[in-house]
Amino acid sequence: MSCEFLLGQRHQHFPGKVLLLLIPFMFGICSSYSAHAETVEIRAAHCMPYIGEHLEFDVNWEFINAGSASMDVLPKSGGWQVNTVAKTNKALDIFRKVRDYITAEGLCVNGRMQSTLFDANLHERKYVAKKRTEFLWQENRVRHSQNKVVEDFDVPAGHLSVIDAFFAVRNLKLIPGQKLKVPVFDSRKRYEIEVTVLPEREVLTAPWGKKVECIVVRPLLKSEGIFTNKGEMTLWLSNDERHIPIKVAAKIKFGSIFAHLTSYQYTAPTKSSTIRENSK
Numbered sequence: 001m002s003c004e005f006l007l008g009q010r011h012q013h014f015p016g017k018v019l020l021l022l023i024p025f026m027f028g029i030c031s032s033y034s035a036h037a038e039t040v041e042i043r044a045a046h047c048m049p050y051i052g053e054h055l056e057f058d059v060n061w062e063f064i065n066a067g068s069a070s071m072d073v074l075p076k077s078g079g080w081q082v083n084t085v086a087k088t089n090k091a092l093d094i095f096r097k098v099r100d101y102i103t104a105e106g107l108c109v110n111g112r113m114q115s116t117l118f119d120a121n122l123h124e125r126k127y128v129a130k131k132r133t134e135f136l137w138q139e140n141r142v143r144h145s146q147n148k149v150v151e152d153f154d155v156p157a158g159h160l161s162v163i164d165a166f167f168a169v170r171n172l173k174l175i176p177g178q179k180l181k182v183p184v185f186d187s188r189k190r191y192e193i194e195v196t197v198l199p200e201r202e203v204l205t206a207p208w209g210k211k212v213e214c215i216v217v218r219p220l221l222k223s224e225g226i227f228t229n230k231g232e233m234t235l236w237l238s239n240d241e242r243h244i245p246i247k248v249a250a251k252i253k254f255g256s257i258f259a260h261l262t263s264y265q266y267t268a269p270t271k272s273s274t275i276r277e278n279s280k
Helices: 003-007 016-022 090-096 162-170
Strands: 053-061 064-076 079-088 098-109 112-124 127-136 141-146 149-154 179-186 189-205 211-220 228-238 245-252 255-266
Touching: 053 245, 064 090, 064 255, 079 090, 079 162, 098 162, 112 162, 127 179, 162 179, 211 245
Parallel strands: none
Antiparallel strands: 053 064, 053 255, 064 079, 079 098, 098 112, 112 127, 127 141, 141 149, 179 189, 189 211, 211 228, 228 245, 245 255
16 A cells, blocks of 8 residues: 555545544544543642653654654643644655644643643644634633634533643553543543553563563544544553653554654753642
8 A cells, every 4th residue: 555545545634643643532532431430530749740741753654654743841831831743754745744733731720630722733735724722611611713713612620631631641540450531622522531551561662772661551432533443542651650651553544553752851840830739
């Protein structure tokens, strides 16, 4: 199967959203109800201990390098800002150039994560979109803007953007066999992502050259996303307090996508940039 065939599929903005597979909730997935799944309150001594991280990923379709993605977690007005960039490499730029920029912001409210902003600037060949989601948590609503169309939705405080949900899951204890549900608002929809922590552990090589034992986490998909098949996504997190994402694998309609961590840096924030607690 040629790159030209894959990249030419109608409505397949490839690999823009695929490049963001390292954030395993980027496909508008819906959770499936389980009596054994626990809806979690993301509550911890430090609700966002990842400020100061820089992560870089290579993204491959089967054996072909498709592009790269990066994430930077910065202090922002008493909370945090996560800047994510996804782009195709020079070879794929010829067929379908992708430059996607996403900003997510949030605060700690009563010890819990609270998203405040999700801003996506997507440029995938001729497809251009600017989407802005404001979490007006003190009013229990969300405002979504796209193409000059503004909509308000009733959304209780405590809901997260998909990027903040990724960090929220990393900040949990992650017990083998556990099932968790995290409330999110994404793509004009409010739902819960169900995450299963698999019982097995696997050892992978980290970008710093050492073997790392990993926890294996899988979102439970009820319906197909844009590229994914049902239940076909897996995330490997380092089995330590930071739960660093070492690898992501996902099935798409034409093969498999793999995202591998290639660089990880962490710089502890200064006291002046630490998160300040907020309350209603």
